[in-house]
Amino acid sequence: MSRTDDDTWSITESVGATALEVAAARAVESESDNPLISDPYARLFLDEAGPGIWSLFAQPTLPDDPDVRAQLRAMVDFMAVRTVFFDEFFLTAARAGVSQMVILASGLDSRAWRLPWPDGITVYEVDQPQVLDFKTRTLSRHGALPAVTPVYVPVDLRHDWPQALCDAGFDPARPTCWSAEGLLRYLTPSAQDLLFERIHALSAPGTLLATNAVGAEAFDPRWQARQRDQMDRLHAAAARLVDADVVDVEELWYPQERTDVGSWLTDHGWAATTTPLRDWLTRYGRDEAAKDLMPNLFVSARRP
Ligand SMILES: C[S@@+](CC[C@H](N)C(=O)[O-])C[C@H]1O[C@@H](n2cnc3c(N)ncnc32)[C@H](O)[C@@H]1O
Numbered sequence: 001m002s003r004t005d006d007d008t009w010s011i012t013e014s015v016g017a018t019a020l021e022v023a024a025a026r027a028v029e030s031e032s033d034n035p036l037i038s039d040p041y042a043r044l045f046l047d048e049a050g051p052g053i054w055s056l057f058a059q060p061t062l063p064d065d066p067d068v069r070a071q072l073r074a075m076v077d078f079m080a081v082r083t084v085f086f087d088e089f090f091l092t093a094a095r096a097g098v099s100q101m102v103i104l105a106s107g108l109d110s111r112a113w114r115l116p117w118p119d120g121i122t123v124y125e126v127d128q129p130q131v132l133d134f135k136t137r138t139l140s141r142h143g144a145l146p147a148v149t150p151v152y153v154p155v156d157l158r159h160d161w162p163q164a165l166c167d168a169g170f171d172p173a174r175p176t177c178w179s180a181e182g183l184l185r186y187l188t189p190s191a192q193d194l195l196f197e198r199i200h201a202l203s204a205p206g207t208l209l210a211t212n213a214v215g216a217e218a219f220d221p222r223w224q225a226r227q228r229d230q231m232d233r234l235h236a237a238a239a240r241l242v243d244a245d246v247v248d249v250e251e252l253w254y255p256q257e258r259t260d261v262g263s264w265l266t267d268h269g270w271a272a273t274t275t276p277l278r279d280w281l282t283r284y285g286r287d288e289a290a291k292d293l294m295p296n297l298f299v300s301a302r303r304p
Contacts, residue, residue: 002251005158005188011045011108011134012052015186017247019107019131020049022182024057025079036080036284037087041110041144048138053238053246063237070292071230077289078296081280082212085298086181087115089210093177094118098208100176102126102165104157104195105183108135112150121148124170126161129154157183158191162198175206184213189258196261200268200303207303213261215276215295224255227294265301272301 009016027042029035046058056062060072090101090111099120103109106125117123125132132154139146155164166172178199184192199209217223231250238246262274277296281289 003254006156008128008130008156010130012049014247015252016128016131016134017052017054018182018186018249018252019127020045020052020054021057021075021249022079023108024054025076026083027058028060028076029080029083032076037083039083039110039114041113041139042108044142044144045108045135045138048134048141051242053242053249055242056234056238062241065233065237067230068233068237070288071234074289074292077281077284077286078277078293081277081284081286082181082298084284085212085280086179086210087111089179089208089300090177091115091117093208094121098175098177098206100124100171100174102170102176102178104178104180104199105186106135107131107182109181112146112148113139113144115147117148122169123148123150124153124165124168125150126153126155126157126165128156157195158187162202165202170202172202173204175204176202176208178203178207178209180209180211182212184211184258184261185253188254189256192258192261193264196259196264203303205303209265209270209299209301209303211261211299212277213297213299215297216257216260217295219255219257223294230292262297262299262301265299270301270303272299274299 011020023042023045026039027046029037030039030042057072057075060069060076063069094117100122102124104126106127112123132152151168153164153168155161235246235248262272265272275298278290280298281287
């Protein structure tokens, strides 16, 4: 299934399924012996969605191919440290007095439910309408109570989301804490550029921003060939184990090289820091995962 400029999806289709994959990794990490995170909502989403390729991420020990098992384990480690990175970013911002949070491409992120937010915080969640609909239905069916009531902004991030966000109550005159986690590869390079131009235009002084992006090495043909092979094996394992249509994640990405986010932010006056995923994996004793994972960068920035 190839992408189009105006495609939409439910939670089990196309890019929607990737939110379930991330939730599956968070469920596995949360239920492991020494978890870095605790996300009790992740499993609820998986149960509600039924089987699909995300089921493989939820059972990383199942495939008979040891390379696929290692790859799935690495994904769980990646999602665990990525979740910690964004959790810490938001809580540090909130404790420093920023009270307006915007989670772009929120998917099945449960930060509004599970983080110990101080009083007076507003969390805006922006994603495709059907994704947010699945999320709210599932959580309310289970009586999940948020720590801060999220404001949902159901809109496509290639459309006029700034208007939708402002209509929902967002105030561009106040400092904001933005996140765009697990999003950029699902946008074309020009849609990514427009996203950051719009964030910049909505960011008052004192605003903070965190995102993750693939590193330049990921565009090396050798790495791309290796990644294609890994994806084929993952897909084959999923087809053997899951009694459902499986979405091929690689067909959902836009593989073209794109603007380096850290440099773009610096050029636009932000103080930006870029840290390789590898450093975060090492910090948490998950070094093994670095061998299997696509080079990824964690970017954090502040607008003076
Ligand atoms: C890999 S998931 C990440 C979800 C969440 N940030 C997390 O880390 O758990 C990608 C998310 O991006 C959303 N997304 C991708 N492109 C989008 C677009 N053009 N408009 C709105 N949402 C989009 C998908 O619906 C999905 O929820």
